[in-house]
Amino acid sequence: MRFAFRMLRRNLGFTAVAVLTLALAIGANVAIFSVTSALLLRPFPYAHPEQLVSITNRDAQSQDGGNNNTLVRYEFLRDHAHTLAVAAWTNDAMALTGSGEPAQLPIARVTPNFFSLLGVQPALGRAFADADGRPESRPVVVLSNALWRTRFNSNPDVVGTTIDLDGTPSVVVGVLPARLAFPFIGKADLFTPRYFEFSLFSTARLRQGVGYLGYIARLVPGTTRAQADAELAVLSKQYIRLNPDVHDAIAGTVMISTPLRDSVVGDLRTKIAILTAAVTLLLLIGCANVASLLLSRALARKRELAVRAALGASRGALLRLLLIESLLLAGCAGALGILLAWAADRSLAAWAAAQLPTGIPIEIDGRVLLFALLVSAWTGIVTGLFPALHLAGSSLNTALREEGRGLSGASVAA
Numbered sequence: 001m002r003f004a005f006r007m008l009r010r011n012l013g014f015t016a017v018a019v020l021t022l023a024l025a026i027g028a029n030v031a032i033f034s035v036t037s038a039l040l041l042r043p044f045p046y047a048h049p050e051q052l053v054s055i056t057n058r059d060a061q062s063q064d065g066g067n068n069n070t071l072v073r074y075e076f077l078r079d080h081a082h083t084l085a086v087a088a089w090t091n092d093a094m095a096l097t098g099s100g101e102p103a104q105l106p107i108a109r110v111t112p113n114f115f116s117l118l119g120v121q122p123a124l125g126r127a128f129a130d131a132d133g134r135p136e137s138r139p140v141v142v143l144s145n146a147l148w149r150t151r152f153n154s155n156p157d158v159v160g161t162t163i164d165l166d167g168t169p170s171v172v173v174g175v176l177p178a179r180l181a182f183p184f185i186g187k188a189d190l191f192t193p194r195y196f197e198f199s200l201f202s203t204a205r206l207r208q209g210v211g212y213l214g215y216i217a218r219l220v221p222g223t224t225r226a227q228a229d230a231e232l233a234v235l236s237k238q239y240i241r242l243n244p245d246v247h248d249a250i251a252g253t254v255m256i257s258t259p260l261r262d263s264v265v266g267d268l269r270t271k272i273a274i275l276t277a278a279v280t281l282l283l284l285i286g287c288a289n290v291a292s293l294l295l296s297r298a299l300a301r302k303r304e305l306a307v308r309a310a311l312g313a314s315r316g317a318l319l320r321l322l323l324i325e326s327l328l329l330a331g332c333a334g335a336l337g338i339l340l341a342w343a344a345d346r347s348l349a350a351w352a353a354a355q356l357p358t359g360i361p362i363e364i365d366g367r368v369l370l371f372a373l374l375v376s377a378w379t380g381i382v383t384g385l386f387p388a389l390h391l392a393g394s395s396l397n398t399a400l401r402e403e404g405r406g407l408s409g410a411s412v413a414a
Contacts, residue, residue, distance in 0.1 A: 004325040014297060015329070018290045022333030022383070025286030026375055027340030028279040034345055034368045036272055038360050039265050041367065045180060047119025048218075053225065054184060054263040055086065055215035055232070057248065057255050068211030070248045071196055074111070076239050077215070077255075083228040084217040084257075087114045089185055092199050096190075098164040100151060107165075108188035109195045115142075117218050124148075125159035125174030132173075133193040135203075139170040140193065145178040147189040165192070166199075181359025183264045184216065209247030217257065228257050264357050283375070287382045294326060295387035319388045326384025327377070334376030338364065341372070 008015045043049050055077075057069050074088045089110045096103050112133035121127065122142060132140050143158070152158045162169045170192070182188065196203060201210050219228055232255040243249045262269075298305075305318055345362045356362070 001324060001328065004321070004328050007325060008328060011297070014293065018293055018329050019333045019336065021286050021290055022330055022379055023336035023340060025279075025283040026330075026334050026337030026372065026379060027344065029283055029375055030337055030341035030364075030368060030372045031344035031348070032272070032275050032279050033371050034341060034364060035348070035362055036276065037365070037367050037371075038362045039268060039272065039357070040261070042360075042365075044260065049260065051219045051221075052118070052260040053084075053217050053219065053228070053257040054260055055084075055217055055255055055257050057211070057253055068248075069213040069215050070209050070211055070246070071206045071213065072209065072243060072246050073239060073248060074213055074215065076243070077235065078111075080235055080238070081217075081231065083220050083223040083231045085113070085117055085220065086215055086217045087111045087117045088195055088213045088215055089114060090195065090198065090213050091186060091188070094165045094199070095167075096151075096163060096165060097167070098162075103151075105147070105189040106187050108182070108185050108191045109197065110191050110193060111195050112193045114191070114193075114216075117216070120176070120180065122174035123177040124156065125172070127174060128191075128193045133195065135194075135196065139165070139168055140173045141165070141170045142174040142176060142191045143172060144189050144191075145176050145180065148175045165190075179361075183357035183359045184214065184260065186358045209249070211248060216260065225257055225259070232257060264360075268355070268357075283379070287379055290326075290329070291383045291386045294322075294383055295390060298322060298387040298390070322388040323381065323384040327380035330376045330380030330383065333379070334372055337376070338369070338372050341368075 044052070046052065055069070057073065069088070071088075074086065077084070077086045087110065089108055092107050092109055093104055094107050096105050110128075112128040112130050115122070115127040123145065125142070127142065128140070131137055141163070143152070148154060148158060158172050159174065161172050163172060164170070176191075195213070196206065198206060198210075198212055201212070206212065217228075219225065236253060236255050240249045240251060240253070308318060309315070342364055345364065349356070349362055
């Protein structure tokens, strides 16, 4: 290792070009893998996330969906579904007053079973109870951890205090844990169980079939998505038959379940696959370029290697020498590539924030560092193996004899 380091330091121009070439390729792969890890591999911070699905109400022909579910349909599902436990949510905004400067905050209106369905326990206080979701009950809220820290200065006694939302006193009953996000909802500074209200419509209007809710559900243990979809198809027909006067009771509409991750990621999965293929190709091109540089450098050192062989170095020792140099190059490139990937992730989070799910951090975690280590090792082996095998296939003794004849001929000519 010390000799390999001295050889690379002696040729700083070659070393810089090789390291930068590999660092750009490795950094691009690490950056894309960090996105892949965050969106596709890292489990959601909920209990048994593989059981969670979203439910959309779609037209059977156009397959258009979205958060267009209604209050009446939710209550029908809640009371009649046997394969699913269903919760509902919607985004809204309310004015917070009485705790510092007035502010318009993004909120989430959720059903009382929302947190229990996800298996989420507040860091302070309690989650919503069924009684909190009744129109006659006193309004209560659960704060996000970020709002608790910034607006209430991390006050541990905030539970039980009263705040004003749109002029209505609401009691704080809990504070969510830090770094807990709901990417299917988006940004929400606080949560209220008054899901049957909405700032744009009256409650009477909502009960006429206005689509404003999103549904999230958990499969009953032992139930498959196919069984849930079959029950949803039956319930869709029953709902249409029993609620002919509700606007969303339209013949031909169906309810479909989708795995929660697929619902959150959407078409980003295809984009990630394309980017992964592109950066993999970039890595192969970088490896080929550096391997060519290493081969040219190894050919220039052919006499040195022949002398080592003549002094007793085995062919395996010479191969190890060349591979160690390439692995050292790849290690330096990997370290620089991680820094480049970190900068790329910060830029991606700023430039593509509108296209990425809210609340899923793109970061360099342990899984990404392990990937960077494996890619760097693979790169070092690939770039060093080709020139090493090329030299192994040639006769070093012949090269040394030819070098000797060249020197003898030069002496005779002189």
